[in-house]
Amino acid sequence: MNLSRVDLNLFVVFEAIYTLGSITAAGRKLNLSQPAVSHALARLRTLFDDPLFERSSRGMEPTPLARALILDVRNALERMEGTLHRTVHFDPSTTRRRFTVAMGDPFDSLLLPLLMERIGPVAPGIEVATLYSDRRRVEPALLEGSLDLAVDLLLPMPPAINLKPILSEPMIVMARRGHPDVRGKIDLDTYLGQEHIQVSSRRRGLSAEDMALRRCGLTRHVRLRCEHYGAACRIVSRTNMLMTMPFSFASMANESVQNQLLPVPFPVPHLELFLYWNISSDSDAACRWLREQILLTMAEVQGHSAQSTESTESAETTSS
Template sequence: MNLSRVDLNLFIVFEAIFALGSITAAGRKLNITQSAVSHALSRLRTLFEDPLFERSSRGMTPTPLARMLIVDVRNALQSMECTLQKTVHFDLSTTQRRFTIAMGDPFDAVLLPKLMERIGPVAPGIEIESIYSDRRRVEAALLEGSLDMAIDVLIPTSPEIGHAAVLSEPLVILACKDHPDIRGSVDLDTYLGQKHIQVSSRRRGLSIEDISLRRAGLTRQVRLRCQHYSAAAHIVSRTHMLMTMPRCFAELTNDALGNQMLAAPFPSLRLELFLYWHARSDKDAAARWLRDQILAVISTSVSGLPSSSKEAGIPQVALSAKLPLGVASKTL
């Protein structure tokens, strides 16, 4: 196949259909007609002698060949974009880009309002798409280019993935304001004697506090496992169950509910989150700028930490590398 005879714009259409799962949506994104997208797809099918996408109830589903091609196509397109960034002045006021960032509930509520407030006036063409991504898929999504960045706990990654510590928060306890056993503080024995709510987007698995307790030979009774901190905070206000969560999330979800927010009986246990990206974006001025904005927003959005309660005797587990706030743990 002679590359000079191939219209490279076809690969831009291919990536848009793959990302959006729709010919109509791809046309809208690229500002071309639906028939133009269909014509481009037809040419691609002829070129590769494969349907590439098949219609299904979920839209245009990629074939195995399309899934194999997308990694190289996205890498090539991003490499070309980075080359242009080197030669064309990066102008915040005119740059048109969409960045896809994976993050969990309720971190998007902590980050996105202040991030959009910060970048909106100076970069009106920068669009942000916040999505949920399975932790096991984060590295693959960054490698293939379907994700630009991700915010998650410390996870093992290859040298191609850079990461920076963005958040280190102590855990606090929420209890209803008229809890019969809790008035202003909670010790370990009282904590273990209560029923608890565990918040997780996963169907199973231990939380960081449960891991720490079990390594000390202790367990707590989880009566309810739910997906969202905001729902759990409302349940706490109507029951005598307790919830353990990072302080900044508690301040956000507990607003106006009147629950007690108490220092946890294991004060040195913390939630630590990291920002992840692919090394190729280090040459992308717009991506580097957005990373800087995210780090700046996070560093100024988390208030002072609560006063520590007396050490409760739980051996603390090294759950992640201790990195200074906002300092890159990999420089790529």
């Protein structure tokens, strides 16, 4: 059976007859004439090769096949009605909705506290569930609807997935307070002479700073590769190893350890983050609203980052 050739309104008629037990009552509920309902029932009988309903003293009695169909039909109609309601009638103060968003460390630590602070008071029924998703799974998950949104680096995506830049973040060098070779400033020779921590979810491969060094014909000694910035910041505070990371992530993770944050002594590109979503959700008012809240939140992060970066660079200039 080809679904594109089936009039889905027939199932609305089916559900009304099943619920009310009467063709006449179903017509009144649906604002249809009795002949129109009878014609729809005739088409359903042809479609399923079954009478579906039989007349009795109690009205139109469903056949065993109709009883087997009704739960799936009602579920499908309820989901469609819910989708239409969310699309046309979205009120954040009353809507109950759960969104699934893919993002990894430390994006969730950077975004979620400010996002939930923003939406909590105005949207008490909105729930957000975050998860780490392998980058190879982001595209199919967005297309199939198991993910509503994703936050990640620039990824190749098909036309069915939209993306928008949400953060452009400068990189900094982190060193412990009291580091014998790094005291308020760092030059390239000192940087290259130290051992480094590289944070990555991948097992191997170059980071942005390593690729920037390669372009200059230089390399550094990566002593430790780990997955989490929080752990790396604590390691920096207990060793003489350095770490190069995005400024906002460093500021957030550094609150408890108070390491030095210094400008990178060579040209390295900013970290660029993007928000991804299925283009079909552009008609979903609730999804549009959540995307707007994320964009506003990241704009706030970007503003704080710009101010703090200026202060760091000013301190570096003064100490020089």
